[in-house]
Amino acid sequence: MIERVAQSVARVLKKIEQAAIRSGRSPEEIVLVAASKGVGIAQVREAARSGVAVFGENRVREGVQKFFVEGQERFSVHFIGPLQTNKVRQVVGLFDLIHSIDSLHLAEKVHQEAEKRAIVQPVLIEVNLAGEISKQGVSVEALSRLVWEVGQLRHLSLQGLMVIPPVTPNAEGARPYFASLRRLGTQVGIHQFSMGMSSDFEVAIEEGAKWVRVGRAIFGERN
Numbered sequence: 001m002i003e004r005v006a007q008s009v010a011r012v013l014k015k016i017e018q019a020a021i022r023s024g025r026s027p028e029e030i031v032l033v034a035a036s037k038g039v040g041i042a043q044v045r046e047a048a049r050s051g052v053a054v055f056g057e058n059r060v061r062e063g064v065q066k067f068f069v070e071g072q073e074r075f076s077v078h079f080i081g082p083l084q085t086n087k088v089r090q091v092v093g094l095f096d097l098i099h100s101i102d103s104l105h106l107a108e109k110v111h112q113e114a115e116k117r118a119i120v121q122p123v124l125i126e127v128n129l130a131g132e133i134s135k136q137g138v139s140v141e142a143l144s145r146l147v148w149e150v151g152q153l154r155h156l157s158l159q160g161l162m163v164i165p166p167v168t169p170n171a172e173g174a175r176p177y178f179a180s181l182r183r184l185g186t187q188v189g190i191h192q193f194s195m196g197m198s199s200d201f202e203v204a205i206e207e208g209a210k211w212v213r214v215g216r217a218i219f220g221e222r223n
């Protein structure tokens with residue numbers, strides 16, 4: 001099992017490098033965020049030894065219990081899932097980047113906590129590109145206003161935009177969404193993007209992704 005993680009990481013890193021090169025980008029620009037939901041700390045350590053520098057957790061409780069145990073070695077961890085305001089206190093200052101800011105209300109809560117701790121919390125704004133009712137994310141129409149508002153909050157550092165596109169039959173199906181996030185970003189002066197998962201991270205890199213969030217291609221299928 002552990003050997004498989006090392007091999008998977010090597011394969012994913014190779015694909016990242018190739019996708020970067022064929023799109024005229026430097027592989028070093030791209031950050032592999034290994035989505036580690038449902039994965040134990042032993043596999044996390046193996047992934048880290050194999051070259052994963054950043055992990056991504058989408059549930060507060062699981063992420064905190066796995067990564068922020070006293071006496072345990074520290075990893076860089078991003079918060080990539082939906083964030084409820086009542087969980088903000090547990091996330092700010094621990095997770096190096098929050099990918100899922102999608103309202104002024106949530107941004108203000110994160111800001112408040114960051115201010116209390118006298119830190120600046122790096123964040124991304126999540127965009128609901130296809131207007132899916134079931135999905136998190138700010139609407140395309142409301143994006144530029146939220147970008148401006150988050151920019152006013154001194155204890156937040158807005159680093160980019162994030163998207164989870166609708167499920168598509170293949171990786172190429174996701175390309176228009178990635179391209180569209182990039183165009184939107186250009187309109188609001190943002191040039192870094194968290195996009196692409198196991199099924200489509202190479203396409204996301206071709207369309208300008210900085211962070212790719214990859215779970216299954218590293219750790220195998222989840223139960």
Ligand SMILES: *Cc1c(COP(=O)(O)O)cnc(C)c1O
Pocket residue numbers: 035037058080081164197198199213214215216217
């Ligand atoms: C689980 C997860 C991923 C990774 O998905 P895979 O299909 O396993 O690569 C990416 N982003 C978020 C927000 C996730 O929860």
